[in-house]
Each structure stands twice: as structure tokens, then as C-alpha cells.
Amino acid sequence: MDIEGSVVIVTGGNRGIGEAFVRAFVAAGAKRVYVGARDPGSAAHLVAEAPDHVVAVQLDVSKPDQIEAAAAQCKDVSIVVNNAGAFLNKRLMAAEDMSTAREEMEVNYFGLLGMCRAFAPALKANGGGAIVNVLSAGGLVAVPAMGGYSPSKFAARAASTCIRAELAPQGTHVSALIVGSVDTRMAAHVVGQKERPEDIAKVGLRAIKRKIDEIDTDRMAVETRADLARDPKGLERAMAKMLFADQVTTGR
Template sequence: MRIEGQTALITGANRGIGAALGRALLDRGAAKVYAAVRRPETVTDPRLTPLLMDVTDPGTIAAAAEVAQDVTLLINNAGQGSGATRLLDGDLDVARRTMETNYFGTWSVSRAFAPILAAGGGGALVNVLSVASWWAMETAPGYSASKAAQWSLTNALRQGLRKQGTLVVGVHCGFVDTDLSASVDAPKIGADEVAEHTMRALENDADEVLVDGFSRRTRAALTGPIAGLHDIGF
């Protein structure tokens, strides 16, 4: 995909990875980038076009799709963690909300914008996933499950949107230096690095991005014994 001249929509583009993706797209000549967020006033980059959207609210998704009929590149980035729900204790409702945001939110937004992408010639759809799609965490099983479900959804979208010519890209990375991982004591990569790898994938029509060594080692371990997934270092 040639990024120059494209019109993109990024969910959760007011900070972290979403903001970095917006900057990277504009730096490469994107014509317009919608920042689809629950609170449009939090979008501080004047080059972005704020747009109200809560990915768990079908009404705001439909309204945003009515406004953004020119979108040719959709990036599902909005996400929620569920660190408050440990494996054997904690509030399961927190995990349910995480699934609602990360899995059903991505599904709902993709459904709403798939016809718009088709009308524009196919375009591309990017899902910002995680190494947690494959690497389960005892301390946050709800988050890992939501990302595993989101990965499965990405694969289904790749099949379902192929006939309309839409490139579907899944982006996997380990811990990123954002608010979501602020309490994690582990090596982290920068959000700009995630954005750069994503831009390269789009420009090369690649369908999967493995940003860092952690995600690459974890992906490779899927072909080995299941116990090996728990022995991978950051």
C-alpha cells in the first residue's frame, strides 16, 4: 500500500501507540488521519482530525462511519488491560470489559468500516495485537485471552475481506513504553518503533508484523512443545 494520499482512521489515537501511528502516517504523506476516541478534546496533535467513538458503543461507531466515508486505512488500536483480574482472584467483570473492548470492539469497528474500505478499492485494515496473543500471563489472563481472540478475529478478517481486496495486517509486539505497561518491570520498546514497523508492513503489503525479539521468539515457539512458551525470556 502506498501511504501517501491515504485517509486513515485510528482508534485510541490520542496517546501511546495510536498517537505514534498517527504521526508516522502523516509524516509519510497521509492526506487525513481521523483520531477516533471517546474524548475528542484529548487529541492534542493539530494535524489529526478528532472523531468521537467508543468502540464498545455501537451508536458512536455507526455515527463515526457515517462521517468518515473517505477512510481507506483502518487501524484498530484502542485497547484495555485487565491487570486487576488475576487467575484465581479478582473481579471477572474487569476481564469481561477487556474482552468487550479488545475483541468485540475491534470486531464492531471492522464490521462498520469494511464496506467503506471496499468502496474505496479495498485499502487496508490493521489490528494492533500483542505477544499476549500467544503468551498467556497468570497475572492478567483476561488480557491474554482478549488478545488471543483478537488474533483469531484478525485471521478471520483476512479471509473474509480478501475478496474485496483489503490487506489485513496483525501487529505483534512485547511490552511497549506506554501507560498500559507503566507498572511492568521488563524491557520495553518505544511506541514509535511499533509505528515504524507497521508502516513498513503496509508499504510492503505484509500481513504480519513481529516488532521485537520477544514477539519473534514467541511466534516461533508455537511450533514446539507447549511448555516452551513459558520459558521464553523478554
């Protein structure tokens, strides 16, 4: 699929990986990039950088009415990037209640599913297009220290496979990006090597162009998949030990 001339919507596009995606699409010649953000004003800097190409849209993916409103406003979309995510850093059992786990599932799974459902008709009308789901190495292996985030990414990964099969007849391709540790606000508590958001976006655009179903975007994701294949029980024990570590680190 060609990026040049495409029309894109990026959820959570005002910062981090989403922000990098917006800039990458503009640089690759996208006709228009809609930046989905809870506060459209937070994307003002991106609009200012490319006022002829970037449009800020109010979009909280945990609110179905806002998803529907965005789909009605952005009918020319040919690429959807589901990047918005929630990590609330609460344990499944130790948290005072299940509200944080519900919120992580609402954003990371139901928000992604809602976006795919709402924009599928536009993608079909515009030639099929593509969906890119920004997932996590925490969706390959269960990470107890990540609480509800890891289970929500498992769900989103499974959904990506199901949605890919359902939308294939209309010519829409679905790519799943398995992301490790990236230098964003969400990973501020993590110590050690972190990837640049720009490099994740670069891999994402390559996945669109080549119609790649699932791709590991960085070293941590690649090593996690390799460790899972080599010694799944050993990796499970290593993840469990993180619950009692003084700090979360990307070191092996």
C-alpha cells in the same frame, strides 16, 4: 499500498502506540488522519501539530453506536488501525467478578470486530484499503498474569485471520501486529526493556505497504514466538511463574 494520499482512522489514537501511528501517517503523507478517542479533547495536541491533516473523532470502541457514528462521519477512510485496547490487570479466577474480563473482551475483541464490520463498506468503496490490528505477544502464548487481556488477544488474532479471508475479495488486506513490551501507560507496571511506540508504528506502516499478514514488531514478540516453537510447555510454565513474581519484567 501507498500511504501517501490515504485517509486513516486510528482508534485509541490520542496516546501511546496510537499517537505514534497518527504522527507516522502524517509524516508519510496521509491526506487525513482521524484520531478516535473517548474524549476528542485528549487529541488536541495532535490536531495542533497538523491541523490540515488531523481530525479528532469521539470513539469508544466498546460502544457500537459510537462506532457506527464514526463510520458515518468518516466515509473517506482507506486504512483502519484498530489500536484501542484495555488491560485491567485482574486475574481470571482471583477477580471478584467477571466484569473486567468482559470489558477487556468488549474492547479488544468485539470493538475490533465492530470497527472492521462498520468500516468494511467504506474500504470497499475507496478501493479496498487496509486494516491493521494491533495485537500482542499475549495473543501467541497464554499469560495468566494478564487475566482477561491475553484471551481477548487470542480471540482478536483469530478474528484477524477470519476477517482477512472474508474481505480479500473486496481488496481489503488485514495485517496483525504482534507487539511485545512497549513504553506506554499500559505497560507502566513492567520493568525492563521496552520498545518505543514510534518503532511499532513504523513496522505497522511497513506491513500496510507490503501487505504482510502477521508480523512481530519487536524483540520480545520475536523471542516469544521462537520460545513457543522451541519449547511450548516450558514457556507455559514460565508464564505461570509470573503469577507469583514480585514484579513483571521483560528480562529473560
